[in-house]
Amino acid sequence: MADSEEAISLVLFSGTEDRLQAAAVLTAGAAAMGRPVHIFLQYWALNAFRRDRIDGPLPLAPEAGAEGKEAFDAMHANGQQAWQQTLRMAKELGEVDIQACSLSMDLLHLEQDQLDPLVDGIEGVAAFYLNAGQGQMLFI
Amino acid sequence: MADSEEAISLVLFSGTEDRLQAAAVLTAGAAAMGRPVHIFLQYWALNAFRRDRIDGPLPLAPEAGAEGKEAFDAMHANGQQAWQQTLRMAKELGEVDIQACSLSMDLLHLEQDQLDPLVDGIEGVAAFYLNAGQGQMLFI
Amino acid sequence: MADSEEAISLVLFSGTEDRLQAAAVLTAGAAAMGRPVHIFLQYWALNAFRRDRIDGPLPLAPEAGAEGKEAFDAMHANGQQAWQQTLRMAKELGEVDIQACSLSMDLLHLEQDQLDPLVDGIEGVAAFYLNAGQGQMLFI
Numbered sequence: 001m002a003d004s005e006e007a008i009s010l011v012l013f014s015g016t017e018d019r020l021q022a023a024a025v026l027t028a029g030a031a032a033m034g035r036p037v038h039i040f041l042q043y044w045a046l047n048a049f050r051r052d053r054i055d056g057p058l059p060l061a062p063e064a065g066a067e068g069k070e071a072f073d074a075m076h077a078n079g080q081q082a083w084q085q086t087l088r089m090a091k092e093l094g095e096v097d098i099q100a101c102s103l104s105m106d107l108l109h110l111e112q113d114q115l116d117p118l119v120d121g122i123e124g125v126a127a128f129y130l131n132a133g134q135g136q137m138l139f140i
Numbered sequence: 141m142a143d144s145e146e147a148i149s150l151v152l153f154s155g156t157e158d159r160l161q162a163a164a165v166l167t168a169g170a171a172a173m174g175r176p177v178h179i180f181l182q183y184w185a186l187n188a189f190r191r192d193r194i195d196g197p198l199p200l201a202p203e204a205g206a207e208g209k210e211a212f213d214a215m216h217a218n219g220q221q222a223w224q225q226t227l228r229m230a231k232e233l234g235e236v237d238i239q240a241c242s243l244s245m246d247l248l249h250l251e252q253d254q255l256d257p258l259v260d261g262i263e264g265v266a267a268f269y270l271n272a273g274q275g276q277m278l279f280i
Numbered sequence: 281m282a283d284s285e286e287a288i289s290l291v292l293f294s295g296t297e298d299r300l301q302a303a304a305v306l307t308a309g310a311a312a313m314g315r316p317v318h319i320f321l322q323y324w325a326l327n328a329f330r331r332d333r334i335d336g337p338l339p340l341a342p343e344a345g346a347e348g349k350e351a352f353d354a355m356h357a358n359g360q361q362a363w364q365q366t367l368r369m370a371k372e373l374g375e376v377d378i379q380a381c382s383l384s385m386d387l388l389h390l391e392q393d394q395l396d397p398l399v400d401g402i403e404g405v406a407a408f409y410l411n412a413g414q415g416q417m418l419f420i
Contacts, residue, residue: 006274011418013302016343018183022153022279025182025243029265042305043298044343062202062342063156063184071247103305107351125309132416134286136272138151138279139302139418146414158323162293162419165322165383169405202342203296203324211387276412278291278419 007036009132011139015044017058017072017083023140024086031094039098040128041119045140046104054084054116087118097131099123147176149272151279155184157198157212157223163280164226171234179238180268181259185280186244194224194256227258237271239263287316289412291419295324297338297352297363303420304366311374319378320408321399325420326384334364334396367398377411379403 008030012023023045027037041049048058060068076082081089090096100115100122112122123131148170152163163185167177181189188198200208216222221229230236240255240262252262263271288310292303303325307317321329328338340348356362361369370376380395380402392402403411 011302011306013299013420014341014343019153022151022182025241025265026151029269033266033269035269042302044341044348047347059343061154061184063154063199067187068184071249075247101305107355109351125305126313129309129313129315134416136274136277137416137418138277139420140153140279159293162291162322165381165405166291169409173406173409175409201294201324203294203339207327208324211389215387276414276417278417280293280419 007038007133007135009038009040009128009135009137011040011042011128011137012045013042014061014140015046015048015058016061018060018064018068019140020045020048020058020083021086024083024090026138027096028086028090028093031090031096034094036095037090037097038128038131039096040101040123041098042101042104043107046100046110047108049098049100049116049119050110050114051116052114054118084116084118091118099128101125101128147178147273147275149178149180149268149275149277151180151182151268151277152185153182154201154280155186155188155198156201158200158204158208159280160185160188160198160223161226164223164230166278167236168226168230168233171230171236174234176235177230177237178268178271179236180241180263181238182241182244183247186240186250187248189238189240189256189259190250190254191256192254194258224256224258231258239268241265241268287318287413287415289318289320289408289415289417291320291322291408291417292325293322294341294420295326295328295338296341298340298344298348299420300325300328300338300363301366304363304370306418307376308366308370308373311370311376314374316375317370317377318408318411319376320381320403321378322381322384323387326380326390327388329378329380329396329399330390330394331396332394334398364396364398371398379408381405381408
């Protein structure tokens with residue numbers, strides 16, 4: 001199917017666990033359909049991909065409240081796949097490219113060797129747009 | 141006009157009243173122009189469509205502050221249309237399909253009969269992508 | 281290159297400094313590539329474009345935390361370009377149109393002369409969709 005071969009691009013801004021999980025689910029779904037996925041990591045999402053943090057606990061959005069926290073705690077207790085595992089699986093399954101935003105790297109004083117190997121490289125906004133082409137684009 | 145007949149797809153993640161209202165306004169505007177609208181409910185947005193909550197008070201984004209709360213309170217006091225009423229009107233007016241994300245249903249331990257009748261069904265991420273085609277897509 | 285001449289449209293909802301900076305960077309990048317950029321200001325983003333606020337301090341997203349605040353404080357101390365300056369530069373550089381959402385103007389009881397001259401006008405959702413055409417669209 002032609003449609004499903006079209007690339008999708010995600011700008012990940014937020015580093016809360018709930019939004020990262022939403023992004024991981026959308027990535028895995030697209031990859032499973034044979035669509036290339038381009039991910040561009042900015043700000044707090046980039047911080048969440050730090051090698052020393054990627055397996056650590058992350059906050060939820062404030063609106064999650066006690067009820068949301070309970071739902072995520074139950075998910076963790078059940079051993080269900082976390083967002084970073086879903087992304088690793090999506091990269092094995094399909095064509096998923098994860099790039100750190102160079103401006104955010106500067107802002108947060110990060111070097112690439114501080115990032116988890118899930119991150120394939122560093123690029124600027126222009127490169128992100130060129131890779132995205134005219135495909136669908138989400139800001140998460 | 142060919143452009144206005146193109147579908148638009150919204151992934152609703154957030155369940156704050158301000159973001160749901162933004163989503164409802166964007167939905168009603170597209171529906172009024174004859175564009176089909178596909179809505180995919182995840183996480184806290186899905187929770188806001190529970191039958192026992194859809195008419196209840198919802199939080200605003202933290203950044204709304206006291207001033208934002210005052211603006212929304214004045215809107216409520218004036219009897220202006222709330223987000224769920226705007227969505228109901230948009231469904232009467234045009235082609236608006238609202239689907240709950242099956243993974244979020246599991247996470248929040250929800251069954252379809254707990255959801256408001258505004259929700260037309262439950263679907264997975266793959267079905268969402270197929271219905272969206274190559275049309276515009278927003279994550280709210 | 282044909283691709284880079286396509287317009288991109290941004291719905292700005294959030295008025296936190298970090299999201300406004302992300303939006304400004306995405307705008308400047310697109311403008312530098314010769315792409316027209318349409319910006320539609322809603323809710324708290326619109327509030328941030330008030331003449332009496334645009335140069336004032338803005339909150340960060342709660343998830344930024346103390347570490348994020350420190351990174352932004354260091355950026356300010358270094359005299360690096362702020363989001364509103366990046367947008368001004370982008371408007372000089374390329375074709376960037378910034379419109380206030382008429383419904384949000386009503387909600388926040390604003391008149392156009394209360395807005396910074398960066399804002400080119402006021403429009404409704406239908407006009408926003410017409411200007412956006414079928415180009416890429418982000419909700420920030």
